[in-house]
Amino acid sequence: MLTWLEYALACTQKSTVFYANIYAVNLAEDDAGFKNSFAQADLVFCDGQGLRLGAALLGRPLPERFTPPDWIHRLAASCATHGYGIFLLGGEPGVATTAAARLIERHPGLRVASHHGYLSPDPLVEAAALEAIAAFQPALLLVGMGMPTQERWVTARRTDLAVPVVMTVGALFDYLAETVPRGPRWLTDHGFEWLCRLWYEPRRLWRRYLLGIPRFFGLMLRQKITPRG
Template sequence: MQLKDLVDNKVYTNPISEISIDNKSIINTINPHSYCEAKKDSEFTKALLSSDVLLPDGSGIVLASKILSGKTINKIAGADIHQYLLEQANLKGDKVFYLGASENTLQLIEKRIAKDYPNISVSSYSPPYKPEFTSTDTSKMLAAVNSFNPKILFVGMTAPKQEKWVYANQTSINANIVTSIGAVFDFYAGTVKRSSPFWIKLGLEWLPRLVREPKRLWKRNFVSTPLFLWDLLKTKCGI
């Protein structure tokens, strides 16, 4: 994965309002950490680059676009695409499905959907917690999704597992929009607090999360971010 080619040709640059739920699409997000992880994982790279829409979910990606391509783009986080798609589904009375997380988290999501978006029909499935799914696991997951036949499928199983699972099974999924949004399941359920708009506007959404979850997030901030910035510098200087 080459950073210049990524920001020139793949990262989404249009307003979020131009994403249509009527077009069959796989929507993923990319940030400096997932960029660095994909460079070590060819299947993850394929999953990201095969996306119909690859959202710039990170101030580092926004910075790279400005420095390498001269494009001023807006960060679009997983929480942003989640809210936008729910608003669109609510207008049309569509069905949405949540695949991932615990039963408790999914119940909280369904309860909140009923309150926030009463025109949406919602269902969910909690897959087993394991590094890799068996063919039986995947069959059950697909059966749960396809029997509901949602317009939108939200997948939340952490990266890169979620993106790679969607990539491997995309032809078997009956949904118009499939988007992997990871931590958004917990944000929306209220089991994990998202950073406030103050930090988001500063481009520092990661900072309060790092303070709350240092063991889980230290690597992406103290390893991946410097590596990404070094790659950006090398690319800009033609090294």
């Protein structure tokens, strides 16, 4: 994954990178536009052990799970070495700024800029964000607005973004800024990151996990019994 990103950054050709998990599959089942956004991406990577289990159930095993919080610092170190700027777009006001500061603190010399992710309903706010991105001229734009907002925004604005690599990252900025705690590695590395997130944000996420996980595996079973291609 990191090798692919480093190659894409070096080529400077436009690449769009999305991550997929159980929630993404459920959203795609209900939203054709969201599903089409994924079809337009240059790379979609697995960010969830549940998705790996579902793929294995269908006889299409995925080699491993990648999740941005696990490798963001390796990517940042590579960007610092090669002089690639990173722009963080997303989160509540102040979160991306703090996340950027944490990256700079850990990777001296890294060029990082940021803007919050509350771009609507005021078009002037979005225009200001686009101007900030254009002025900074990053090699990598990380978009953390949560699904499905981030995918819709990237798909709608990709032609306006003169950025080699645009990648969605979900709650990454919250983890970097430590506004939302991440679970212990012995849980997150063994398929229970969803449980940690549910514990910390039950009101916001209970439907996604308590209803979404059974629904996903129901979809996988249906696909196994009656393949749709």
